[in-house]
Amino acid sequence: MKETEEDLSNLTFNHAELLARVDNDRELLYDLLAIFKEVFPRQLQALGEAVESGDGKLVAVAAHTLKGMLLNLAAGQAATAAGRLEQLGRSGETSGFQDAFAAFEKDAIRLLLQLDACMAEVHG
């Protein structure tokens, strides 16, 4: 069980890929993480509100934005979860919103912890 969790954790955030994307510019990496930390809570809240409202279009738009942010951070797993919500929103499958949102939140929380550690490392 512990091994499986570690594997998933590795998939949450691909540090090497992100470094390559910023051309090993650690200052830029720090900037991107700081922007993410600032913007992400607002976007997450917007997605939560959209899910609560049951409005598929709003869910799709909010999830699409989050997916883009997460892909830029090489956070593939959370991006996939956001993509699932986007698809549900587009197809209007409101019955799947809550479960998909819960799965996304779970991924997001793990990702945020990893990003905190990464920021501390970059800043140090």
Add this chain to the structure above:
Amino acid sequence: MRILIADDELMSLRLLQKTLERAGYEVTAVENGRLAAEQLCPAEGPRLALLDWVMPELDGPGVCREVRKRKEQSYIYMVLLTSKESKGDVVAGLESGADDYLTKPFDPEELKARLRTGLRILNLEDRLVEAREQMRFQATHDGLTTLWNRGVIMDLLGRELDRSRREHVSTSILMCDLDHFKSVNDTYGHLAGDDVLRETAKRLLSSVRSYDFVGRYGGEEFLVVLNNCNPAYALARAEEIRKAIAHFPVQTSSGPVSATMSLGLLLSHEWGSLPLEDLLKQADAALYAAKAAGRNCVKVAIPKIVPGGPDLQVHEPLRLRR
């Protein structure tokens, strides 16, 4: 090279901006499609653009459509950024006027390579436009003097006459001919003759207003069209031209060469609705009268009304202004 990037997602915007600045681009970053269109549509806007597909106010394809509505302006190379991957979306994006698309998250090297493709296309367009402008210039200007060529000056004269008739004002036609030009060629050679023609063109241009027209009508013959001017001004201008040619010798490759010019002047309002060809004949007749009067002078074509006869006839030009 200036480039516009438009993305409502701040991380993506920052990442793009930094990547492109490192690659040497001058970046303008905006956060929605409406601002992107406002930046791109003016003539002096950036010619390279990276546009996110999904944006508030106006999406990426919407920006492409707005930009492609512009006419007669430089081409703008636009790349759509999208996390969409289905074939239908790509087709819709390209149909909107985008030149290319990139899937997010982008690979920096691929991004730069695709923008280099865009730069190649823009450079190609610049070369084509330059070649077209050169051809246009060659088709409308005299190769030696760079004045309007005969076809264009005739066309400009025709339009000016139409306008002056509509507005009840006068257009003046000056038929100008260098005196004894053949002997310049015979004595100093054709290269010196060419120098005289080029310098004559310069002096003609500097003797008229910026909105008057000067063209090379034939070998050593020039046609000057003075727009909307009264008789006194036209006569003064003709005399000014004559002096400008006669007063200083032309510096040629064979040394200084003196030149003089004879001019025939016609004021259109005195000739009713006589066709352009007939007006030119009358101006030409005035020019020949100036030649007959000893050259280096100005003669004016004067219409003569004959009772019971045709509308207008010309008698011998009378006025001599020296």
